[in-house]
Amino acid sequence: xxxxxxxxxxxxxxxxxxxxxxxxxxxxxxxxxxxxxxxxxxxxxxxxxxxxxxxxxxxxxxxxxxxxxxxxxxxxxxxxxxxxxxxxxxxxxxxxxxxxxxxxxxxxxxxxxxxxxxxxxxxxxxxxxxxxxxxxxxxxxxxxxxxxxxxxxxxxxxxxxxxxxxxxxxxxxxxxxxxxxxxxxxxxxxxxxxxxxxxxxxxxxxxxxxxxxxxxxxxxxxxxxxxxxxxxxxxxxxxxxxxxxxxxxxxxxxxxxxxxxxxxxxxxxxxxxxxxxxxxxxxxxxxxxxxxxxxxxxxxxxxxxxxxxxxxxxxxxxxxxxxxxxxxxxxxxxxxxxxxxxxxxxxxxxxxxxxxxxxxxxxxxxxxxxxxxxxxxxxxxxxxxxxxxxxxxxxxxxxxxxxxxxxx
Amino acid sequence: xxxxxxxxxxxxxxxxxxxxxxxxxxxxxxxxxxxxxxxxxxxxxxxxxxxxxxxxxxxxxxxxxxxxxxxxxxxxxxxxxxxxxxxxxxxxxxxxxxxxxxxxxxxxxxxxxxxxxxxxxxxxxxxxxxxxxxxxxxxxxxxxxxxxxxxxxxxxxxxx
Numbered sequence: 265x266x267x268x269x270x271x272x273x274x275x276x277x278x279x280x281x282x283x284x285x286x287x288x289x290x291x292x293x294x295x296x297x298x299x300x301x302x303x304x305x306x307x308x309x310x311x312x313x314x315x316x317x318x319x320x321x322x323x324x325x326x327x328x329x330x331x332x333x334x335x336x337x338x339x340x341x342x343x344x345x346x347x348x349x350x351x352x353x354x355x356x357x358x359x360x361x362x363x364x365x366x367x368x369x370x371x372x373x374x375x376x377x378x379x380x381x382x383x384x385x386x387x388x389x390x391x392x393x394x395x396x397x398x399x400x401x402x403x404x405x406x407x408x409x410x411x412x413x414x415x416x417x418x419x420x421x422x423x424x425x426x427x428x429x430x431x432x433x434x435x436x437x438x439x440x441x442x443x444x445x446x447x448x449x450x451x452x453x454x455x456x457x458x459x460x461x462x463x464x465x466x467x468x469x470x471x472x473x474x475x476x477x478x479x480x481x482x483x484x485x486x487x488x489x490x491x492x493x494x495x496x497x498x499x500x501x502x503x504x505x506x507x508x509x510x511x512x513x514x515x516x517x518x519x520x521x522x523x524x525x526x527x528x529x530x531x532x533x534x535x536x537x538x539x540x541x542x543x544x545x546x547x548x549x550x551x552x553x554x555x556x557x558x559x560x561x562x563x564x565x566x567x568x569x570x571x572x573x574x575x576x577x578x579x580x581x582x583x584x585x586x587x588x589x590x591x592x593x594x595x596x597x598x599x600x601x602x603x604x605x606x607x608x609x610x611x612x613x614x615x616x617x618x619x620x621x622x623x624x625x626x627x628x629x630x631x632x633x634x635x636x637x638x639x640x641x642x643x644x645x646x647x648x649x650x651x652x653x654x655x656x657x658x659x660x661x662x663x664x665x666x667x668x669x670x671x672x
Numbered sequence: 673x674x675x676x677x678x679x680x681x682x683x684x685x686x687x688x689x690x691x692x693x694x695x696x697x698x699x700x701x702x703x704x705x706x707x708x709x710x711x712x713x714x715x716x717x718x719x720x721x722x723x724x725x726x727x728x729x730x731x732x733x734x735x736x737x738x739x740x741x742x743x744x745x746x747x748x749x750x751x752x753x754x755x756x757x758x759x760x761x762x763x764x765x766x767x768x769x770x771x772x773x774x775x776x777x778x779x780x781x782x783x784x785x786x787x788x789x790x791x792x793x794x795x796x797x798x799x800x801x802x803x804x805x806x807x808x809x810x811x812x813x814x815x816x817x818x819x820x821x822x823x824x825x826x827x828x829x830x831x832x
Contacts, residue, residue: 288681346710365686369679397678426712445741455752522697593788619763650782
């Protein structure tokens with residue numbers, strides 16, 4: 265099977281065991297350092313966009329600012345509100361940041377995928393992959409972990425016993441499950457073209473620019489996935505969960521000290537991991553665009569991965585600096601009435617194309633597209649009619665309210 | 673199952689990191705709780721109301737719809753991964769399922785299950801015109817409340 269990490273197949277000897285432990289420690293450190301970097305990077309880039317200087321005292325260019333903040337949080341008093349549910353309140357930070365760590369496990373961080381190689385490297389005489397584990401259910405693992413992250417936020421708000429965190433967490437859970445549906449549907453389009461759930465397999469399938477899923481699935485699933493991920497991460501313009509102007513701090517209002525630091529950590533770690541997952545799914549992960557001379561293949565993959573990752577990290581910061589926050593009903597309308605129908609329709613179009621025009625023959629493809637277009641028009645008409653009916657019912661429900669208290 | 677071994681190790685490490693952070697914070701951080709510090713957050717006022725225990729029903733509807741969509745997604749993934757093996761029959765099955773699914777979704781939207789926000793108080797032109805008309809007097813705008821059960825005002829006893 266293509267999708268498994270070869271080092272875990274044979275009998276477990278000492279050398280493979282040390283390689284595994286080394287990989288785990290490496291991933292752990294990479295996770296923490298990447299998160300620290302992301303916090304600094306966001307503050308620095310946003311301050312540049314707002315004509316400020318940003319952090320510049322701790323370390324070169326203020327790069328150690330996050331470390332200083334983290335150390336400070338150890339020395340801060342950790343309060344437990346009187347009305348809080350004591351067990352759940354303590355558990356919630358774990359539910360938020362442990363899944364954030366575990367997401368790193370399935371991301372291919374490098375490896376030689378050029379010229380159709382399968383991305384394995386040889387370390388100390390053992391063939392392995394530059395990723396912690398490669399279970400055959402890789403993408404389902406990603407979805408599962410991001411779903412558990414919702415529990416962390418929801419329980420944090422619920423257990424605080426205070427009104428602002430509660431409102432924030434109810435909003436958060438509704439928002440996150442809504443966009444998870446759009447996320448899952450647009451992801452199905454990727455699986456259609458890859459034919460495997462393993463992340464290494466998905467990367468191996470994208471071995472030239474036209475095979476990158478962003479192009480081979482049409483640009484639509486990528487755009488929907490990007491929007492849905494932004495909403496999943498509660499990043500602006502979808503940061504209603506912690507809308508400062510309305511909800512103080514949102515779900516983590518009652519958290520202080522190290523507990524707050526862990527929420528903060530998981531939030532920024534999720535930004536990095538979700539960007540990495542987008543790179544893996546749509547931009548070919550460590551697949552090179554062109555061959556960099558001198559540098560060996562395995563290292564080259566990591567360099568390409570980082571380049572693509574940075575593009576997404578910059579994009580997220582850019583969105584935050586640019587876009588105003590959505591209103592809650594606009595957010596829900598966008599998720600349910602725009603993204604979900606489009607992603608479902610696009611998936612069916614891709615499936616029909618693969619089914620009835622497997623060789624990409626122009627005439628057959630055209631026929632499928634024309635039929636799909638007709639079906640799409642009918643579906644859009646139905647949907648528009650439904651929207652009209654609902655708007656009319658709403659207007660009718662409004663009617664008596666207009667005349668109360670006024671005698672003409 | 674050995675593929676999951678590194679994930680288990682990472683899980684243990686992550687939990688350990690959290691536990692150690694809490695332990696370190698417990699040793700390093702001051703503990704001087706007071707009533708005011710531990711009270712639920714309010715913007716500078718004394719907390720008066722319990723947090724709400726009931727929510728707008730729309731949140732529940734969204735949660736139920738999500739379960740429906742999750743089932744749809746669960747159905748799509750196996751098809752997407754092995755669509756070559758399943759062939760035309762698989763495609764037709766998924767298509768039929770999607771059509772039924774889309775029909776229920778349209779019904780849901782039509783019944784206003786996904787409408788959000790408060791009802792907008794539509795103001796028609798005639799109402800606005802009445803509001804600014806010169807005929808508005810105290811007698812036309814203030815609704816007289818019945819005097820049942822009230823003690824008569826002093827001095828009006830004889831008049832009534």
